[in-house]
Amino acid sequence: MEAEKIKSEVDKIKSLFEQELQIAEDEETKIRQIRTKYLEELNKLFKLIRELKDPEEKREIGKILNRTKEYFEEITQSKLEKKEITKIEIPDISIESYFGFHGSLHPITIALRQITQIFEKMGFEVEEGPEIETDWYNFTALNIPPEHPARDMQDTFYLEDGRLLRTHTSPVQIRAMEKRKGKLPVKIIAPGRVFRRDWDATHSPVFHQVEGLYVDKVVRMSDLFGILEFFFKNFFDGKVKVRFRPSYFPFTEPSAEVDISCICDGKEPACKVCKGTGFVEVAGCGMVNPAVFKNVGYEDVRGFAFGMGVERLCMIKFGINDVRLFFGANFVAFKRRYF
Ligand SMILES: [Zn+2]
Numbered sequence: 001m002e003a004e005k006i007k008s009e010v011d012k013i014k015s016l017f018e019q020e021l022q023i024a025e026d027e028e029t030k031i032r033q034i035r036t037k038y039l040e041e042l043n044k045l046f047k048l049i050r051e052l053k054d055p056e057e058k059r060e061i062g063k064i065l066n067r068t069k070e071y072f073e074e075i076t077q078s079k080l081e082k083k084e085i086t087k088i089e090i091p092d093i094s095i096e097s098y099f100g101f102h103g104s105l106h107p108i109t110i111a112l113r114q115i116t117q118i119f120e121k122m123g124f125e126v127e128e129g130p131e132i133e134t135d136w137y138n139f140t141a142l143n144i145p146p147e148h149p150a151r152d153m154q155d156t157f158y159l160e161d162g163r164l165l166r167t168h169t170s171p172v173q174i175r176a177m178e179k180r181k182g183k184l185p186v187k188i189i190a191p192g193r194v195f196r197r198d199w200d201a202t203h204s205p206v207f208h209q210v211e212g213l214y215v216d217k218v219v220r221m222s223d224l225f226g227i228l229e230f231f232f233k234n235f236f237d238g239k240v241k242v243r244f245r246p247s248y249f250p251f252t253e254p255s256a257e258v259d260i261s262c263i264c265d266g267k268e269p270a271c272k273v274c275k276g277t278g279f280v281e282v283a284g285c286g287m288v289n290p291a292v293f294k295n296v297g298y299e300d301v302r303g304f305a306f307g308m309g310v311e312r313l314c315m316i317k318f319g320i321n322d323v324r325l326f327f328g329a330n331f332v333a334f335k336r337r338y339f
Helices: 003-024 028-051 055-089 107-121 171-180 220-236 288-296 310-318 331-338
Strands: 186-195 208-214 242-249 250-263 279-287 302-308
Touching: 003 028, 003 055, 028 055, 055 288, 107 186, 107 208, 107 220, 107 310, 171 186, 171 208, 171 288, 208 220, 208 310, 220 250, 220 279, 220 302, 242 279, 250 302, 279 288, 279 310, 302 310
Parallel strands: none
Antiparallel strands: 186 208, 208 302, 242 250, 250 279, 279 302
């Protein structure tokens, strides 16, 4: 090969080397690969020097090749070193958290998801309704008579136009039955926020309920007991006993209160959760009052309904003693204490 050809070959290799290096940016392995590849290319050209006859040319080409080799080595080395320097110079501006937790779901959300999952397993659909309701859906359709204390201004938030903030999730039962008219069964649960004029350690003006409704041609009270027992045993990990006590609600007949056994198992007379009785009230239930079916135009059907307070279930499940903590701002203290 002639000297001129070797020179142009060197130029070609040099420009290819530069191009590849640019594409590689700061990637260490790539830079190292490029260096090895192009030094090998140069070595091939070094071997060609022997073939040149003119000693002057031999010296000149030798010089060019050596300079190019140095150039390849220096430029790749500086790129690699720069990368190492950059690594050290970037300061870590993050600071370690003061707290030992990284955030999690609100206990109410945890409970609501769990409740929904258990009922979905038993074939219940989740139904939602508006938080601002009319008197009809919140009271009248549910057979709550005009003299009922729940209708009092002291217990319910009324809007200026006569509507109100729903005091329970029961209006969703009426809406669900209207929507599904002629399509049995109606098998829903309605989780959601409800509002009452209360504020103390066990009452909050906003809280959550889950309502359940099952309507079909044949629905028995024993179905209701079985479903609720299954639910509470699952929600409290099978550790509880469930009992039903006769009670009264305008929208169910017959009606019952649902109690579950306390964590103290009735062995501590001073227990704050059950006040020494060994049982805690957690839900209300019963067979849907025929008057309610009449209000939505359902005939020849039977059904049961139940309702429970989510905060109350959470307080028992997680051992929380003040309902206001669920809505308070000092969540850090809350989480430290309970989670
Ligand atoms: Zn107790």
